[in-house]
Amino acid sequence: xxxxxxxxxxxxxxxxxxxxxxxxxxxxxxALDAADRKAFASHLETCVECRALVASYAPVLANLGLATExxxxxxxxxxRTLARAVNQPRPSTVTGRPPLEAGAKSPAPQPARQTASWWxxxxxxxxxxxxxxxxxxxxxQVGVLRTIVSQASAEVQAVRAELANVRRESTRLGxxxxxxxxxxxxxxxxxxxxxxxxxxxxxxxxQSHGLMFSAEHLPALAAGHVYQVWVLAPTxxxxxxxxxxxxxxxxxxMPMPNDVTVAAITAVAVTEExxxxxxxxxTMPILLVGNIGR
Amino acid sequence: xxxxxxxxxxxxxDRYGATVYALARRIVSRLEDAExxxxxxxxxxxxxxxxxxTDRATVAGWIIMLARTRAIDRLRARRARPDEDRGxxxxxxxxxxxxxxxxxQSVLSADDAKRVRQALASLPDNQRSLLEFAxxxxxxxxxxxxxxxxxxxxxxxxxxxxxxxxxxALTP
Numbered sequence: 111x112x113x114x115x116x117x118x119x120x121x122x123x124x125x126x127x128x129x130x131x132x133x134x135x136x137x138x139x140x141a142l143d144a145a146d147r148k149a150f151a152s153h154l155e156t157c158v159e160c161r162a163l164v165a166s167y168a169p170v171l172a173n174l175g176l177a178t179e180x181x182x183x184x185x186x187x188x189x190r191t192l193a194r195a196v197n198q199p200r201p202s203t204v205t206g207r208p209p210l211e212a213g214a215k216s217p218a219p220q221p222a223r224q225t226a227s228w229w230x231x232x233x234x235x236x237x238x239x240x241x242x243x244x245x246x247x248x249x250x251q252v253g254v255l256r257t258i259v260s261q262a263s264a265e266v267q268a269v270r271a272e273l274a275n276v277r278r279e280s281t282r283l284g285x286x287x288x289x290x291x292x293x294x295x296x297x298x299x300x301x302x303x304x305x306x307x308x309x310x311x312x313x314x315x316x317q318s319h320g321l322m323f324s325a326e327h328l329p330a331l332a333a334g335h336v337y338q339v340w341v342l343a344p345t346x347x348x349x350x351x352x353x354x355x356x357x358x359x360x361x362x363x364m365p366m367p368n369d370v371t372v373a374a375i376t377a378v379a380v381t382e383e384x385x386x387x388x389x390x391x392x393t394m395p396i397l398l399v400g401n402i403g404r
Numbered sequence: 405x406x407x408x409x410x411x412x413x414x415x416x417x418d419r420y421g422a423t424v425y426a427l428a429r430r431i432v433s434r435l436e437d438a439e440x441x442x443x444x445x446x447x448x449x450x451x452x453x454x455x456x457x458t459d460r461a462t463v464a465g466w467i468i469m470l471a472r473t474r475a476i477d478r479l480r481a482r483r484a485r486p487d488e489d490r491g492x493x494x495x496x497x498x499x500x501x502x503x504x505x506x507x508x509q510s511v512l513s514a515d516d517a518k519r520v521r522q523a524l525a526s527l528p529d530n531q532r533s534l535l536e537f538a539x540x541x542x543x544x545x546x547x548x549x550x551x552x553x554x555x556x557x558x559x560x561x562x563x564x565x566x567x568x569x570x571x572x573a574l575t576p
Contacts, residue, residue: 135567136545141538144544170570172540175468178430179522180422188417191443195413195450
């Protein structure tokens with residue numbers, strides 16, 4: 111990460127974004143030291159907020175200059191200034207022109223284009239004289255406000271996404287609570303088998319509220335696979351699939367399979383199956399299994 | 405110029421020349437340097453006229469920012485070669501040349517210019533002076549801290565506070 115400005119040696123990492131924000135006014139003023147200025151310029155390439163902040167100071171800088179009490183320059187300066195400007199080598203201003211071939215003749219000067227751009231500029235000058243610097247300030251402010259609105263919209267989207275996550279989590283936890291508080295709750299402890307010998311899990315089964323499954327130390331799955339939970343009644347019936355977290359834990363609530371009664375369940379088992387739906391029947395080997403107590 | 409383009413440049417000079425010159429004098433002090441800045445600015449305006457974007461700044465804002473940048477560049481170059489500097493020290497009073505102020509050439513209206521000056525004057529002294537060191541003398545944070553003997557953090561905080569106050573006062 112690029113170090114934030116204002117730390118002297120520049121080798122102290124930024125503490126937070128406020129460090130960059132705090133440097134924006136100085137950057138606009140060109141008052142940062144060279145290393146800090148370079149770091150801030152690099153930061154600006156990726157930070158729309160700081161670009162807007164720097165732009166917000168532009169009216170201040172322009173106003174300070176424009177408010178300087180005018181001084182009548184020497185009379186000769188006008189002629190010298192105009193002569194120097196118009197006699198300097200004119201850059202090639204036509205964009206999109208292919209580079210000249212070696213030895214090719216230079217194109218003729220393009221006075222018509224120069225004239226056109228100057229008349230445009232003269233027109234802008236007249237407009238500027240009418241509007242005044244505060245109109246410019248207003249445009250700058252509008253630009254900043256647009257940026258802020260854009261950022262606010264992005265934040266609203268992020269908050270909405272977070273809210274949706276919270277709602278999903280709330281629903282999931284509500285389902286788990288319903289299962290765990292059911293009057294007809296039965297607990298099944300599952301132990302790991304084969305390559306999942308270190309894993310363990312519990313299933314809480316309720317006829318009225320479904321099944322809650324919780325496991326630890328599950329091995330990482332092959333790509334495109336999920337764990338599938340089965341209730342044996344005694345025929346294996348799929349209760350649902352679950353994908354473990356990177357730490358090997360998994361929690362899920364599932365409805366009781368159709369036409370299955372808790373009384374008929376003899377065991378709960380887990381196998382590894384293709385995602386996303388799992389399989390119609392278990393693929394061997396069984397990775398976790400537990401018999402239901404009577 | 406027969407094609408009329410130098411007329412446009414002449415009108416720009418007539419409109420903004422006095423303000424550019426005044427700002428240059430305020431920053432570089434030396435008469436010959438100020439005149440060089442004026443010539444540099446309008447030469448740059450001439451070269452870059454077709455790069456000027458009306459959606460970014462007014463002509464006035466564009467020209468005045470060019471003027472400050474060129475003046476600060478020249479001032480810093482002078483500072484780097486102190487042996488050649490025999491002129492008025494930056495920050496000293498600049499004598500008004502013959503002819504005096506030229507109010508009719510002011511870019512801002514009298515009310516707007518007054519408003520800007522009042523906003524600057526309303527800052528606490530310890531903010532305004534630091535801001536002026538940066539704006540008119542082109543000093544960096546570190547240079548201002550060295551010059552004033554203030555802690556670097558204090559300099560940063562006060563300049564930022566001053567800029568924020570002016571922004572609030574000078575934007576609608």
